[in-house]
Amino acid sequence: MFDEEIRLVIWDLDETFWHGTLAEGGVEAYLDAHHDIVVELARRGILSSICSKNDCQTAKAILVEKGLWDYFVFPSLDWTAKGRRIARIVDAMQLRPSSVLFIDDNPGNRAEARAEVPGLNVADVDIVPKLLDHQKLAGKEDSTLSRLGHYKLLERKAANRAEDGGGYEAFLRASDIQVEFVYDLEPHLDRIVELINRTNQLNYTKRRLPQDRAAAIASIRAEISSYSVQAGLVHVTDRYGDYGLVGFFARAVGQNGSPGRLLHYCFSCRTLGMYVEKWLYDLLGAPELIVSGDVLTDLREAREIDWIRIKDARTEARAEEAHFPLVFLRGGCEIDALSHYFSAHAVQCRRESSLARGPFFIRKDVAAPMLASPETRDHADWRRLIESCGFHRADFETQIFADGPPSSLFIYSGWADNAYKRYRHIETGQTVLVDVPNFPNHLTSLNDAEIEQFAARRGLSGDDVEQVKAAVRALKGSTAFIGRLRPAELTDELDALFSRLPTQAICFALAMDPILKDGEGRAFESRDALTYNECLTRAAEAHDVEVAQIGDFVAKDSERLYANHYDRIVYYRLANAIIARAQARIAARAAMQNQRAGRVAAECEA
DSSP states (O other), X not given: OOSSOOOEEEEOOBTTTEEEETTTTEEEEEOHHHHHHHHHHHHTTOEXXXXXXXXXXXXXXHHHHXXXXXXXXXXXXXXXXXXXXXXXXXXXXXXXGGGEEEEOSOHHHHHHHHHHSXXXXXXXXXXXXXXXXXXXXXXXXXXXXXXXXXXXXXXXXXXXHHHOTTOHHHHHHHTOEEEEEEOOOGGGHHHHHHHHHHOOTTBSSOOOOOSSHHHHHHHHHHHHHSTTEEEEEEEEEXXXXXXXXXXXXXXXXXXXXXXXXXXXXXXXXXXXXXXXXXXXXXXXXXXXXXXXXXXXXXXXXXXXXXXXXXXXXXXXXXXXXXXXXXEEEEESHHHHHHHHHHGGGEEEEEEEEOEEXXXXXXXSSOSHHHHOOHHHHHOHHHHHHXXXXXXXXXXXXXXXXXXXXXXXXXXXXXTTTTTXXXXXXXXXXXXXXXXXXXXXXXXXXXXXXXXHHHHHHHTOOHHHHHHHHHHHHHHHHHEEEEEXXXXXXHHHHHHHHHHTSOTTSEEEEEEOOSEEEOTTSOEEEOHHHHHHHHHHHHHHHTTTOEEEEGGGGOOSGGGXXXXXXXXXXXXXXXXXXXXXXXXXXXXXXXXXXXXXXXXXXXXXXX
């Protein structure tokens, strides 16, 4: 009978919900069975409304007395035609007509409603005893009446909006809409599955999960655990109440500051009209998104949204301390994973991270390129060398040494500094790290046949193979292979790097986890990581740079993935720890400044 699940039942009153005509002698019999059906529907998450030709206050008084009035949302009681009023109810509740059922004993009213609202389901009163047994009204357990509560909020907002003379956007600004991001997703996997599989009108990707709950949870857990995927739930509140977890996003991290690509982007219609989905899309930097099917909001529309603000439950009471004017991150893949969790705490969040370019991987987690002198960068043979090895001149430039506003947060991760082998340019003495994934570090030990063998294993194209051969020829002609730096050399290089960091910024350096995993999933202690951490700590102590070791935030071995990559929850914990420590540093600086000012004032008075 119905094409889809019913989400709303609109009731006529006279001779439908009760026996008798209220305006012509009153209610002859209040039907308790119908009363109980409305209550049970609400417990299934199915809403009820009213469209009746009656005096509103008189009918309301009866339903209030029976304790049922608050179970109806967007009730419409007056003497005008029903068709247009039903259309307004459906529109106000942001539902498809095919998910709405209108029950009325008058066939003329039913026909009028169908004509005004194409696709609307209509039925005579004889359907009422069958409602609770109908498969399309099975609903979903909602004993707390949360869905009813959400629509009562929507109803109150609509009433306030009607009274507001300042227009819709003025109403939104007065609503105090706040968004909180939830990044600890493990406790909320059921809700994520529900959002992905049940939302439609604001589900932009429509990449559904398996219907089997266990399979769906396993699938999404595997997807969002990757270090290269950023994901979060969206929790919305306003002055009318709490809408709960109404949105979910997951995006593949972009390279070197690009906004990446959205894998999932879906929202409940509870917040439709607030433009949370548009606001968040802009906040994420308008990442690549392939929209599947029809959606209700055009994310590309030019619209300035100034009525939504970020709420962070942990730091809301200390917003001044939590609000960094700039967070700047430089390093490898871990920087892409970390930056996501700093964005809500900063006016600007910028990053310089490693990126793929043809067959080469251009690493930003190495200090040497940033320390190259202008004379080296202008040297003709050096320029030919780096171009042959896939670099651009800009790869040897950085903003990490640029002064930021006071209390900015700078984070450096140089995990490739002691994990990869280098070449020294003979004429300038500058070292360079050339990374061709799945090739040996010692590229100059390879001949053309060996290069082709490694390229075949990786599936490189002919052009890429020729680029690798050209890089090897350039390295053999201009450099000497030196392998890893000695600890003293590495310490000196990190010391030179830290000495140039902005003095006004709070600076952190990330130490390596000494426990790594190989390609077989076996954990082992890395001597290279231990050496790097020792050199890093010595250099950091000399320059007031704080050290944070990512291994301290691994709660269980399964959170360690291959090499120095981790489950996303590890980056989340690390980011929170850095934020807390940076806040403490900022507070300590402020206290010292106040003490200094107090001493100066006291000396002036003396």
